[in-house]
Amino acid sequence: MTLIGSRTAFAEQDDGFFVPPEESPHEQTFMQWPVSRRVHPDPVFLGIAQQTIADIANAIAEFEPVVMLAAAADHAKARRKLSDAVDLWDLPTEDLWCRDAGPIFVIDGKGGLAVRHIQFNGWGRKQVHDRDAKVAEKIAARLGLPLLPSGLYGEAGGVEQDGHGLLLAHESSWVIDNRNPGLTRAEIEARLLAAYGAERMIWSEGVRGEDITDYHIDSLARFSGPGRVLINLPDDPDPDDPFHNAALDTHDTLVAAGLAVEVIPEPEERRVKSVDFVASYANYYVCNGGVIAAQFGDPEADTIARDALARHYPGREIVTLDVDPLGEMGGGIHCATQQMPKV
Numbered sequence: 001m002t003l004i005g006s007r008t009a010f011a012e013q014d015d016g017f018f019v020p021p022e023e024s025p026h027e028q029t030f031m032q033w034p035v036s037r038r039v040h041p042d043p044v045f046l047g048i049a050q051q052t053i054a055d056i057a058n059a060i061a062e063f064e065p066v067v068m069l070a071a072a073a074d075h076a077k078a079r080r081k082l083s084d085a086v087d088l089w090d091l092p093t094e095d096l097w098c099r100d101a102g103p104i105f106v107i108d109g110k111g112g113l114a115v116r117h118i119q120f121n122g123w124g125r126k127q128v129h130d131r132d133a134k135v136a137e138k139i140a141a142r143l144g145l146p147l148l149p150s151g152l153y154g155e156a157g158g159v160e161q162d163g164h165g166l167l168l169a170h171e172s173s174w175v176i177d178n179r180n181p182g183l184t185r186a187e188i189e190a191r192l193l194a195a196y197g198a199e200r201m202i203w204s205e206g207v208r209g210e211d212i213t214d215y216h217i218d219s220l221a222r223f224s225g226p227g228r229v230l231i232n233l234p235d236d237p238d239p240d241d242p243f244h245n246a247a248l249d250t251h252d253t254l255v256a257a258g259l260a261v262e263v264i265p266e267p268e269e270r271r272v273k274s275v276d277f278v279a280s281y282a283n284y285y286v287c288n289g290g291v292i293a294a295q296f297g298d299p300e301a302d303t304i305a306r307d308a309l310a311r312h313y314p315g316r317e318i319v320t321l322d323v324d325p326l327g328e329m330g331g332g333i334h335c336a337t338q339q340m341p342k343v
Contacts, residue, residue, distance in 0.1 A: 017106035017114055017148065018197025021163030023225075023286045023313065025342040029060050030102050030139065032336070033070035033078050036094035038128045045325070052325045053096050054081035056285075056292060056333055059319050061085035064288040069093050069102075069135060091138050092131045097331060099218070100155035101132040102338035103139045106148070106197065113343050115140040116195045118150045123212045124178025150195040152188065153179040157216040157335050159192055162223035165199040167192060168254070170206025170246070172214040202257050204250040207242045211276070211330055218334050219280040220247055221254065224312035229259050232282040234266045262312075264305045267298035272324050281305035283332025285339075286313060292333055295320040 031053060040046040057066045061083055070078050071092035078088060095101075100123070103115040117136055122129035140147040158173035169192070175185045183191075189201050206215040213219075221231040231251055237244040254261050264281045272279075281301075284293035291313050295302040302320065309318050326332050 014194070014197065015148070016108040016110075016197075017112070017116065018108075019104060019106055019116070019161055019163060020341045021161075021223075021225075022339060024163065026064050026288050027340045027342045028065035028067055029057075029285075029287060030067050030069060030098050030338045030340065031057050031060075032093040032096050032098045032101065032132070032135065033068055033074055034093070034096040035070070035074050036128060039095050049096065049325050049329070050078070051081055052323050053336060054078070054086075055321055056323065056336060057086045058083040059292050059321060060285070060287050060290075060337070062319075063290040063317075069098070069139075089142070091135065091142070093135065094128055094131045096326075096336050097132075097155075097157070098135070098338045099157045099335045100213075101129070101135045102156075103136040103340075104156050104195070104338075105340050107341055107343050111343050113341070114146040114148050115143075116148050116150055118156065118195060119153045120155060121153045121179065123155065124153075124176065124214070126178075126212050151191045152195065155213070155216065156338070157213065157218045157331075159196070160217045160221060160223055161196050161198060162226055162228075164226040166223070166226075167196055167198045167201040168217055168221060168223070168229075169201065169203060170215050170217050170250070171203050172206030172208040172246075173216055176208060176214060178214075202253060204253045205246060206250075207246045210242055213330065215243065215246060216335070217250075219278055219283050219332060221250060222282045222284070222334075227259050228312070229254055229261045230282055230308060230312060231261055231263055232266055232280050233263050235268070262308060264308050265301055267296040267301040269298040269301075271297040271322075272328060274328065276330070277324075278327045278330050278332060280327070280332050281308075283334040284309060285333045285337045286316070287339070289315075290317045290319055292337075293318060293320050294323050294327070294332055296324070296327075297322075
């Protein structure tokens with residue numbers, strides 16, 4: 001591993017590296033095996049979460065290689081749930097959110113590959129992260145890749161990118177003292193643009209303090225191509241729900257920015273009725289030849305979402321899974337995955 005710079009020494013200028021579109025070819029997918037009883041004190045639910053992560057990994061492995069990160073002591077239990085197509089690495093983890101704790105791979109278009117390091121700190125020190133905070137740098141070391149600091153604390157789930165120069169984020173996940181104290185929005189924007197090799201950024205306000213992520217954008221809106229967005233919205237917004245109000249604000253901001261925005265309605269007849277359950281069709285993952293997405297038990301809404309994904313990702317197989325345990329934890333499939341692009 002080559003460490004270049006530090007949190008206070010980083011390049012805001014273009015270094016030639018950028019994050020390619022998620023739909024571009026992958027070398028493999030990284031995921032994390034959840035084990036921490038401090039995070040998941042109920043052993044029954046922890047087992048259910050592990051099975052859900054295995055289901056996602058096994059589905060992706062039908063399309064491309066998958067690496068599951070877990071301490072060696074956890075491999076035997078993990079292997080019983082994982083298909084033989086999933087590789088296990090001895091890399092200790094606590095929780096399953098590889099989108100946030102894992103490496104952000106960047107390429108330079110000339111065969112170069114590196115890891116851009118946005119330092120994970122447990123969503124602003126809200127959760128134990130002794131192991132997960134080291135995942136990105138340990139993967140970079142194992143792969144022998146340069147580790148390029150961004151000068152930021154945060155999570156990749158908090159910024160959406162189209163791979164063609166445009167970023168989208170909620171201010172609530174970045175312009176907040178539990179991640180980046182002392183930095184202005186303009187300073188954070190400059191560092192994010194440099195980190196992703198992008199040119200332009202769209203912000204909306206988001207919601208602070210109501211969930212562990214401070215409202216990650218990838219549970220609401222996703223780029224499906226240059227200038228094209230899929231967004232998950234309720235059919236009947238609750239004016240007293242801060243997430244509904246923020247979602248509508250983000251939608252209007254995207255439309256005003258001139259993007260092509262398609263709305264997928266939230267499911268109404270869900271298996272899980274809890275008000276804080278995250279029922280996001282937008283939190284899907286694009287892999288080689290496929291799209292791995294959630295279904296929530298609402299026949300009409302599930303079909304609308306599946307048809308929208310088929311239109312936006314023609315030629316790919318749409319695979320839908322019951323991942324309700326992730327929704328109960330506040331996330332989804334995209335949150336649990338991190339792609340390594342092919343160079």
